[in-house]
Amino acid sequence: MATTQAPAVRDRFAALLDPGRVIDHPLERRLYGRDGSIAQGDCGLVVLPETTAEVVACMRLAHDLGIPVVPRGSGTGLCGGAVPLDGALVLSVARMSRILEVDPSVPCARVEPGVLNLDLSTAVRHLGLHYAPDPSSQQACSIGGNVATNAGGPHCLASGVTAQHILGMEIVLADGEVLRLGGTAPDPPGYDLRGFVVGGEGTLGVVTEITVRLSRNPPHVTTMLLDFPTVAAAGAAVGGIIGAGVIPAAMEMMDQKMVVAVEAFVRADLPVEAAALLLVEVDGTAAEVASHTAVVERVGAETGAGRVRVARDEAERALFWKARKSAFGAVARIAPNYYLHDCVVPRTRLVEILARIYEIGAELDLVIMNVFHAGDGNLHPLIAFDRRDPEQVERVHAAGTLIIEACVAVGGVLSGEHGIGLEKRDFMPLTFSATDLEAQACAREAFDPEGRMNPAKVLPIGSRCGEIVLDAGSLPEGTWL
Amino acid sequence: MGVSASNWDPSRPAPLEEDVVKCVACGLCLPHCPTFRLTGRETASPRGRIAAMRAVEEGHAVVDSSFTTMMDECLACRACEAACPSGVPFGRMIEGARAQAEPTRPVAARGIRRAGLTGVLPRxxxxxxxxxxxxxxxxxxxxxxxxxxxxxxxxxxxxxxxxxxxxxxxxxxxxxxxxxxxxxxxxxxxxxxxxxxxxxxxxxxxxxxxxxxxxxxxxxxxxxxxxxxxxxxxxxxxxxxxxxxxxxxxxxxxxxxxxxxxxxxxxxxxxxxxxxxxxxxxxxxLQPPPRDAGLGTVAVHDACHHLHAQGIGPRGLLAGAGAHCVDLGDGGRCCGAAGLYSVLQPEMAARLRRQKAEAVAATGAPVVAVANPGCAIQIAAGLRELGSSVRVAHPAELISPE
Incomplete structure (x- = not known):
């Protein structure tokens, strides 16, 4: 049953904020027990601070009371990273959504963590700038959440993931201490801890301010859709394009089932009969775009592409991207739940691993669809199911394990961009030795000695050095590990 | 945890289970929801409201005053529905949820509203x-x-x-x-x-x-x-x-x-x-024969029940009468009128009214086309509060003046 923080605890937080920004009704807390994954956690209390000072006050009080804290952005994460366990306090940064400063000369922006990814790009569009990492959820996800998961996105193929775009951060630690990391200087003094905090999944503290690098909008962009008679042919095209020396701005693949589901939503006249669809975007100067487009067309022809459909204008380009970026949500048209995996394999092994994934689906009688960042081998096999059927859930679980094992077996890793969270926590030993895990746990402990920040996430229970043993965290409803 | 029986009142309409389970909680609706944008609260978001419905549906929660507040804070503008890749039919779900919420409302308010909706309007x-x-x-x-x-x-x-x-x-x-x-x-x-x-x-x-x-x-x-x-x-x-x-x-x-x-x-x-x-x-x-009514620049407000519920807008009609249409640049966010919303949720409605009036005034157009009575009342009030002289008119009046 749901855990409640005592009314006295609620009142102490309410005294720091105002009562409207502390949520303790059981039904309302329940809504904060979830993120974009399917795990239902157990949230004890929710606070919605608006400033760093309020975050500090909340963190100090949580420290005094010994309450675990789970930071939350938009709650669009897919690995249970923002799912609270055992009545933890959820600290939502959704109301910290101001863009504090834009400096076009660097160019960079200083933002609060609750600013939505796409809102930032929209706000700087008139300066010819954008924020490059563009997860599929970019219209809804927060920059703070992007930092926590080291989020990727289609355009990270050429421009790099979140870590490559974070210049500085302000982070409030578990005891309320405020730490500033990095800044606009190219190389900060001392150890560069930014790379550790980005991807920290809320286990190190609450990031309360972020200085992000902004990127210049490319002068020319061409976006193409190529359809293929087989998934293998599409895989060959991916290898061919990169082999020809072209790193497209983005290169995304969608298989037939996915295309059918998405077409029902976007109505973009997608080729629903093709086995696989490749979305390739090239950008740069007019000459670069022309020569790269020619390479894509040539490789497409050599590998059996049916036709290359070039976006006529910005509206059609936006439609192609809407198709790609609404793919996950569109799955509900097939089944009410989906389990979305996120693993990376060497690009050269893509075709082979896709075949294995379809095989796993057939063996376990499950609908598995694929939509993913083909250019960097970041797979997103997506299993559609109905969580109301426990037997089906068992099979989904089994398929997930087989897929992860298959990816790791060909030299892949557990997560490309979604993070480890709860979902992949217990798979960590597949890629890390006990010594590796202990080293990571020690680093985490340097930030949070009591283990109160987002406990029971990322590192498997028992990884920590010393005598501190985390509460294992009774696994929330809907999770399997 | 097993699936328990639903806590819906069987004697009233309720959100359908098949609709409720369609939400995969991806959150793509969040930025499109005016009340989430104003509050940052999950409880004031479409995803949160659906999760609350699901909690009742699955027997984890009951319809109480908290549930009712969540449902009543919703504008039913259906911007979420248009944004939802899963095709969750939120409009009919919120109607069912509000029917369930009715018994939790204060008796006096219920009486007055009921008298208006079932006693006066049908006559x-x-x-x-x-x-x-x-x-x-x-x-x-x-x-x-x-x-x-x-x-x-x-x-x-x-x-x-x-x-x-x-x-x-x-x-x-x-x-x-x-x-x-x-x-x-x-x-x-x-x-x-x-x-x-x-x-x-x-x-x-x-x-x-x-x-x-x-x-x-x-x-x-x-x-x-x-x-x-x-x-x-x-x-x-x-x-x-x-x-x-x-x-x-x-x-x-x-x-x-x-x-x-x-x-x-x-x-x-x-x-x-x-x-x-x-x-x-x-x-x-409708497509009356084009004729230049000398309209000049017209700001266009998209009513939610046009833009989100029906996917239509008045630009074609206005352009046919020679208008130069300008958008409000706010992504079609609800003005806060939303049926009886401005009466029942005056605080939230006032903030949305101000945002909308500012967006209208910022276009510099002398007139704004509004094709819904609630929106027209709300936007006119907002413009008055700003001290703006922009006129509010229905597209029909604009293209066919007396």
């Missing part, structure tokens, strides 16, 4: 009488006694206008039944006359339905489906002989288009309801 003469009372109250400046928040949502009824007739029929050609409607007929009579002229100009014999006869949308949106069905039957009976059915308020056209669904379980009416629904056009969808 056109009472609606018209209420209009006259409102007109008299306004003439005596009694509206000043109302709290400021309610004053902003009071319909602009005028005794002079109530005395001026609206032609019952106009024009030649195939028969078009034009919905008189409740609020429109009482408070927006110049729009009603302009509507008749536009329908006639589009090549129809325009014929009005019973004066002040309501389509039932408000009753449906506020948890009174039986009253809504009764009103639907009355309107169907007087509109089904027409080639087309025309409504000039976005909420009405959107609702009439769901008559088939509303009466699906009524064998005597299901087919007739489907037919009327299929013949329904919003006024802004």
């Amino acid at each position: 056109p003469r009472l609606v018209m009488a209420a209009g006259w009372l409102l007109g008299i109250a306004r003439a005596l400046r009694l509206d000043r006694l109302a709290p400021a928040a309610h004053r902003a949502s009071s319909p602009p009824v005028s005794l002079t206008e109530l005395r001026r007739p609206i032609p019952r029929t106009l024009g030649e050609g195939p028969l078009a039944r034009v919905l008189s409607g409740c609020v429109m007929d009482v408070a927006f009579r110049p729009t009603q006359r302009a509507t008749m002229r536009v329908v006639a100009a589009a090549g129809y014999t325009a014929s009005r339905t019973t004066p002040a006869g309501c389509c039932g949308a408000l009753a449906m949106h506020y948890g009174q489906p039986e009253a809504a069905r009764a009103m639907a039957r009355a309107r169907i009976a007087e509109m089904e002989d027409a080639e087309i059915v025309v409504a000039n308020a976005s909420g009405c056209s959107a609702h009439i288009r769901t008559y088939g669904e509303l009466l699906a379980d009524d064998p005597a009416w299901a087919a007739r309801a489907e037919q009327v629904a299929a013949r329904t056009r919003d006024l802004i969808e």
Whole structure:
């Protein structure tokens, strides 16, 4: 049953904020027990601070009371990273959504963590700038959440993931201490801890301010859709394009089932009969775009592409991207739940691993669809199911394990961009030795000695050095590990 | 944890299980939800509201005052529905959730609302009488006694206008039944006359339905489906002989288009309801012959029940009359009128009203086209609060001035 923080605890937080920004009704807390994954956690209390000072006050009080804290952005994460366990306090940064400063000369922006990814790009569009990492959820996800998961996105193929775009951060630690990391200087003094905090999944503290690098909008962009008679042919095209020396701005693949589901939503006249669809975007100067487009067309022809459909204008380009970026949500048209995996394999092994994934689906009688960042081998096999059927859930679980094992077996890793969270926590030993895990746990402990920040996430229970043993965290409803 | 029995009250309409489970909680609706944008609270978001419905559906929660607040804070603007890749039919879900919430509301408020929705609205003469009372109250400046928040949502009824007739029929050609409607007929009579002229100009014999006869949308949106069905039957009976059915308020056209669904379980009416629904056009969808009405620049407000519920807008109609249309640049965010919302949630509505009025004023256009009575009242109030002189007008009035 749901855990409640005592009314006295609620009142102490309410005294720091105002009562409207502390949520303790059981039904309302329940809504904060979830993120974009399917795990239902157990949230004890929710606070919605608006400033760093309020975050500090909340963190100090949580420290005094010994309450675990789970930071939350938009709650669009897919690995249970923002799912609270055992009545933890959820600290939502959704109301910290101001863009504090834009400096076009660097160019960079200083933002609060609750600013939505796409809102930032929209706000700087008139300066010819954008924020490059563009997860599929970019219209809804927060920059703070992007930092926590080291989020990727289609355009990270050429421009790099979140870590490559974070210049500085302000982070409030578990005891309320405020730490500033990095800044606009190219190389900060001392150890560069930014790379550790980005991807920290809320286990190190609450990031309360972020200085992000902004990127210049490319002068020319061409976006193409190529359809293929087989998934293998599409895989060959991916290898061919990169082999020809072209790193497209983005290169995304969608298989037939996915295309059918998405077409029902976007109505973009997608080729629903093709086995696989490749979305390739090239950008740069007019000459670069022309020569790269020619390479894509040539490789497409050599590998059996049916036709290359070039976006006529910005509206059609936006439609192609809407198709790609609404793919996950569109799955509900097939089944009410989906389990979305996120693993990376060497690009050269893509075709082979896709075949294995379809095989796993057939063996376990499950609908598995694929939509993913083909250019960097970041797979997103997506299993559609109905969580109301426990037997089906068992099979989904089994398929997930087989897929992860298959990816790791060909030299892949557990997560490309979604993070480890709860979902992949217990798979960590597949890629890390006990010594590796202990080293990571020690680093985490340097930030949070009591283990109160987002406990029971990322590192498997028992990884920590010393005598501190985390509460294992009774696994929330809907999770399997 | 096993699946427990649902906690819905079986005697009332409820969100359908098959709709509720469609939400995969991806969160893509969040940025499109005006109340989430204002509060940052999951409890004021579509995903949160659906999760609350699901909690009741699965027996993890009961319908209590917290549930009711979440559902009542919703504008039912359906921006989330248009943004949802999973096709979650949020509009009909929120109607079911509000029907369930009804018993948790204070008895007095329920009584007043119920009297209005099931006692007055289904009786056109009472609606018209209420209009006259409102007109008299306004003439005596009694509206000043109302709290400021309610004053902003009071319909602009005028005794002079109530005395001026609206032609019952106009024009030649195939028969078009034009919905008189409740609020429109009482408070927006110049729009009603302009509507008749536009329908006639589009090549129809325009014929009005019973004066002040309501389509039932408000009753449906506020948890009174039986009253809504009764009103639907009355309107169907007087509109089904027409080639087309025309409504000039976005909420009405959107609702009439769901008559088939509303009466699906009524064998005597299901087919007739489907037919009327299929013949329904919003006024802004008509195509009168283009003529330059010298409109100049017109700011365009998209009513939620046009943009999100029906995917239509008035730009084509206005451009045909020579208007240079400018968008408000706010992504079509709800103005906060939303049926009775501005009365029931005055604080949230006031913030949305201000945002919308600022967006209208920022266009620099002298006039804003608004094709819904609630939005028109709300935006006019917002502009007054800003001290702006921008005029609010229905597209019909703009393209066919008296």
